[in-house]
Amino acid sequence: MKKIPILLVLFLGFISCKEESTTKVLxxxxxxPQTHPVHKGILEFQKALETKSNGTLKVKIFPDAQLGSEREVLELLQIGSVAATKVSAAxxxxxxxxxHILGIPYLFRDQEHRFNVLEGQVGKSILAKGSKFWLRGLCYYDAxxxxxYTSEKAIRTPEDLKGLKIRVMNNQMAINMxxxxxxxxxxxxxxELYTAIQQGVVDGAENNPPSFVSSNHYEISKYYTLDEHSAIPDVLLIGTKYWEKLSEDEKKWVQESADESSEAQKKFWNDSVEESMRIAKEAGIEIIIPEKSLFAEESKSVLEEFMVKYPEMATLVNQIKAE
Incomplete structure (x- = not known):
């Protein structure tokens, strides 16, 4: 585990002790960034929890990576220095x-299927799996x-991807896909991606519409191919070290507030997608609607490799397909 700066741990511990006498601070x-639709969902969580607890549970938010990267903050949760975070499932x-299951390409048939899975028994079971790693899942946020999207060559079929360098997250499933x-x-x-596209280090990347626009990558791209190959959600988490200090009523308030914020965040996300697509079109980006089945067929090997590597997860994958 990467070492967490000792001053940060002491700082957070000092504040926590100082405020503990009157309230519990999460x-x-x-x-x-604070303009992001997921941050707006987190604000709903903050508001709901403080209301339900009559102010006895307060949420202090540190956005913009103030306390470190996603991985670093997850480590802070594990040692109990920070109570909660939002990270990508990737x-x-x-x-x-x-x-890993949630990154399988074309796992979900459509948005309705995705929400049914995430908000149903399978999604909840995955959230619960993190507890043994001191990371309890509360809810999913729509990402x-x-x-x-590419700078020079349009992608209309998988064949068009040949020879193109596509930036991906440092995630094996995304690489395999x-x-x-x-x-x-x-x-x-x-x-580093904006400069990499601009200088031709990579030919393009892949992401959702709000990220495509908020990153300004639409300024240096000509084509956006809506193949929608994956739908990896964000996850709101609470460290078990903090969770176990809460009373049963407090746990109930936290979970209810998370669920309510998840529902509200869907609207924030939809609004952001609509606005982002409007901006991209007005900027002259060619929006391509391809035949998704062609891309799904080419990426079947990713699921096959996953099932070989994680045979114990076959039941969950089959449950998702059967939903």
Whole structure:
């Protein structure tokens, strides 16, 4: 485990002790900007929890990666220095293997199927799996569907990906997916991507519409292909070290507030997608609606490889398909 700065741990511990006499404070850190629809969902969680507890449970939010990267904040949760966070299921899969399932390409038939799975028994069972790693899942936040965008060559079929360097998250499933379709997956830090596209280091990337626009990648891209190959959600988590200090009523308030914020966040996300697509179209981006089945067929090997590597997860995968 990467060493957490000792001054940060002491600082958070000092504040926690100082405020403990009157209220319990839940410190929630994440890496997104305050304009992001997921941050708006977190504000709903904050408001709901303080209302339900009559002010005895307060939420202090540290956005914009103030306390570190997603991985670093997860480690802070594990040692109990921070109470909660929001991270991508892709990052979380490095801590809790079951979250790998949610990155399987074309796992969900459509948005309705995705929400039914995440909010149903299967989704809740995956959230619970993190407790043995000191990371209890509370709810999912919608992070939409990821699609390809490129600077010079349009992607209309998987064949068009051949020879293209496509930036992906440093996640093995994302790497396997792009490679299976014929592209050359290129893991790269998100903060370096604008310059990498601009200078031709990579030919494109893949992400959801709000990220495509908020990152300004639409300024240096010509094509956005809505193949929607994956729909990896964000996850709101609470560290078990904090959770176990709560009373039964407090736990109930936290879970109810998380569920309510998840529902509210869906609208924030939809509004953001609509606005982002409007901006992209007005900027002259060619929006391509491809035949998704072609991409799904090419990426079948990713699921096959996953089932070989994690045979114990076959039941969960089959349950998702049967929903």
């Amino acid at each position: 410190y929630l850190a994440h890496s997104l 990052t979380l899969s490095n801590f809790v293997p079951e979250y 939409g569907s990821r699609s390809f 792009v490679n299976s379709m014929g592209g050359s997956a290129t893991p790269l830090a998100y903060g």
